[in-house]
Amino acid sequence: MEKITVYTARAVRTMEPSLPLANAVAVRGDRIIEVGSLESMQPWLQAHPHTIDDRFAEHVIMPGFIDPHLHPSMAALLLPMHFTTALEWKLPWQDVPSTRGHNEFLDRLKEIDQNMEDPDEPLFAWGHHPIWHGEMYRQTLNGISATRPVIVWHRGFHTLVVNDATVEWMGLDEVEGERHPQVNMAEGRFFETGLSLAFRYFNKFTLAPKRFADGLERLRQVVHHGGHTTIGDMAAGMFDLEMEWPALVKALERDDTPFRVQMIPPAMPLGGGKKEGAKLIARTVGLRERNTHRLQFYDHIKLFADGGFYAGLMQLGPPGAIEEHHGEWMTPPETFEDVARTFWNEGFRIHVHCTGDMGVELALDTLEKLQWERPRFNHRFTIEHFGVSTPEQVRRMADLGACASVNIYYVHELGDAYWKNKLGHERASQMSRLGTLARHGVPTAVHTDFTMAPALPLTSAWVAATRITEAGHVMGPEERLTLDQAMRAITNEAAYVLGLEHEIGTIRAGKKADFTILEQDPYEVGAENLREIPIWGTVFEGRPFPIKKLK
């Protein structure tokens, strides 16, 4: 039998109310044997060979952080691109500075261009936003390079602007391009459905196996650097599962990958139409045959209600938006209900993408109907994202036994913009209403939907507990979580939402030895400083994985 390793620490924050604070945790293999103090665990230590490892003596041990909702494949597409965002991003290989101002943006592009080794490699820059950077045009980008394709992609993903060299690289005929109602060749602009036309040419480059693999390797580093030991791929196979799966296995199922990925596939292709329930179930169950140690399909599936929040396609109930607003449904409501019923009746745990209050309403109407038809306990029906909602919906969630997995970064990044341009202050300040969820006792995790928000759980917890916007003020103080609730939202509540609370999420005897090692104690530094806490690294299934420092 393997030797027991005892990690001593300044503090072990177990997140277990029965024993919240300890200073030693004993691990054998991939499991926790006991948590407490060196004295209290003597019976174990006297009975078995062990070593005391005091490398964390000055550190704080927490349960391994969990992001229950991000998108590795989307990240693999985006991470090889150059970040030129108005807000700073911490990436393992680079601290991306905040870029604000038109000239600053262009300078940044020039700098990237000059630092690229291959003169022909297309320069994909992600993060442009007219509010911060002014408008970009084909002519503007010709000034960056006359020979290298330069592609500037909007922060919210719905527009991109290209230079002459890109048009040439694409091989897109000017006249053909100009025919498209959502392409403006003179301005080099592709938007909304025009993006499909652009990616028709880009995909062979951006999704090329080597670049995609490189993107997944970057994702692997990002996840580790955030301090995660578990993530949920909340739309597994979003581009094409048969293309992505081998790449994911190759990139992530490695001995030195310090995290697991719970694979939650879409319940069906989007778009609707008549669905044959038995086939959907068989297909979904069949996915489990692929499972590896770290990558696991199981009894969780994803459904989609309304459109994207950054794209502004959420379905809003009264009073709608300040300007004319067109929300979208990603699934016809009737199809949504049929498919939800199919999986509900088979005992699946259903996660629903809902961004606007009408999206939430559809999910809850459906859940209520299904509860009436075939009551279930412990079903973990989870509302994902939860951008705009009403307090009554939260109470109804509690009544129906629903959980929430909330994108809290909406408040930070979009709070000011949606106050001024879309929702007004009252509703914008109550986006991602965590406080109400807590008051009603709804199990609540926070997530990043990475790449929608930085994959940094401490940053998510910081926004959850402070609701500080990018402009620096507090929006919706009554919707803040307490520090403790915020830390739970990235540990045990996130484990609960993923249905893994018996294995991970807290530190107690019998669970997986997954830890995040912090250099400061969140409970001492306070909510305002959460995102500044340095992370030493993680322990995944009993093995320490330090984060390699830059330089």
Place this chain on the structure above:
Amino acid sequence: MTAASGSGRIPVTVIGGYLGAGKTTLINRLLADGHGRRLAVLVNDFGALDIDARLITAHKGDTINLANGCVCCTIADALGDALDKVLAMTSAPDQIVIEASGVANPAKIAMYGQGWPGLRLDGIVTVADGESVRTRADDKFVAATVRQQLAAADLLILNKTDLLAEEQQTAVCHWLKQQAPDARLLAASFGDLPAAVLLGQLYSGDGHRDGFAAHDAYRTASFQFSGPFDRERLAARIKAWPAGVLRAKGLVYLDDDPGYAHILQLVGRRYSLEQGPAWNGDTPASRVVVIGTDPNIDPEWLRGSLLSACNTNLQ
């Protein structure tokens, strides 16, 4: 490419409408109809299609080939990929029909038809379930979606009229016209509309098929003119045509660009005139075919309308 064969772009017809309106029935009919054209039909799901198994010559994954030359493909979340697949087929189809999802805004789907290289938009056909459309248009979840679909239509099909009493039909027609003031409204049951109305006429050499023997409710009228048209006057005349005109198609000789044939398209009120191939050796002449509801179009009146946009009166 000769002037007679048109622009060389494959026309795309988008079929929209809410879940259950009858889009699939319409598509099933188009696939079974002996209209003689090779359609590529892009659907969300094969599940609801009702294709006679004896007609299927091949079924591979997301593509079904039919004996009549038509092919069906699933869209599977990536319309662009599906269009590229069709464009890569060894023999290009005569026309592409896209079934929009039940919650899609067909106007958005139509942008693919309008802007994808090698394609051009024919028009948007929205199908409305005569029984339920008004309830849906007030539904808590889909009201805006349904109204958007109706407003996007060039041709609006009031379907399931077999289930409506006459006064119900009148009332719903009246209401639909308010929702889609730009559309031409047609009544149908089980999607029983001729392909020529839904998809337009085919150019087939010199003699085009009339094809409305079984459909007394519709008729075509065709016109030839040797003199050149004035671009502005032609547009003005056609835009003023009565609601009985559903479609028109033509090759037009224009006085401001006499070297090239121009392709005239009218679907509902969606009018376009685009430069086509050069006349080259052909004698420039215009030919226009109009499809309308009978007896609501008057060929003589239409001829007069067109003639008044012509610069020489040699007909």
